Amino acid sequence: METMNFEYDARGPLTRRAHVGVVGSGDLEVLIEPSDKPTAQVRVRTSVKGYTQVWKAVLDRFFGRFERAAKVEINDFGATPGTVTLRLEQAAEEVRS
Amino acid sequence: MHTTHSDNPITKERRDRFLARQSVIEMRARERARAILDPGSFRELLGPFDRLESPWLPLQGIVPESDDGVIVARGLLAGKPAVIMAIEGAFQGGGMGEVSASKIAAALALARGDCERGKPILPVLLLETGGVRLQEANLGEAAVAEIHAEIVALRPLVPVIGVITGMIGCFGGMSIAAGLCSYLVMFRQARLELNGPEVIEQEAGIDELNASDKHLIWGLLGGEQRYETSFADALIEDDVTELRQVIQAQAARGVPARHRSEQVEEYRRRLASIDPADPPDSLALRRIWPKGEMP
Known part of the structure; x- marks a missing residue:
């Protein structure tokens, strides 16, 4: 298991929280909730070691557009970057709806 | 048991019923609990944001899950109070750890408290598990034993319904929990056994049991065989509407005079x-x- 932390600038608050996904093979769960700090703080725990740069690229792209003050936890069990992005989009959709 | 096309022609009615089916097997545990309960009545206890995850898995380099793979949901089933305890088979093969098993034991204890206070609630276990999570060893075993004790304490008050949907099935200590239930519902795809076929093959050799022989394995411990030999009380198709109906039908039988x-x-x-x-x-x-x- 590898743990990574990232932090991104935020422009606006988040009012809702959401949980999507499952820590199953090739999948991940995302917990997203409002944060008091004016940033998005992301903690990733993944079963696959050595992909920090790939995680950074995926998260940079998503949180560059998301821009909400949020606490985000990702528990990953070997999801591909595409699956990670889809789960993040799903979580974003739920907190917006 | 063998049917042919001429015995069972694909009529429009049968085709429509097949197409209208909503698979339970394809749902994750939380979706299953939500689908069984009446719309809008789902209320989760100790959900993901309570972060009651396994303290033992990260110490062994394994990513935990925020709900530890068990969903406890209270709500209504056909207007009556029910509590669904659903194991998530995709997380660690549904393996029961200290936290996940304790969540089920505690939910059963709460249900017993309600029943004793004259507020009956129907307990439903969705069993999708290889048994105790090996990484948590004795702590998991002890918590699974608590589940057994709680089922035995609760079942004189209200029928405890067990459901094995598949595709994992129900093995190990949790197969004992299934055996303790008042009524057991199985899908054709499900399996029920104390020792899983892979374990038997590993320990006793392929001459004893070929775990990859699906015809043989389902003939021994599949849902249909368990039903036909009266180890399960109902055998149903993989459909959420049918599952909701059969849970109500089993509950309506009341507490059995003698449990299995x-x-x-x-x-x-x-x-x-x-x-x-x-x-x-x-x-x-x-x-x-x-x-x-x-x-």
């Missing part, structure tokens, strides 16, 4: 009717141990 696990002498007699040196095949076993034989 209390029929020790009957099961001893059943075992005595088998010659281990010349074991019957699955169809022969259905004749020796027929469905509906046990009270």
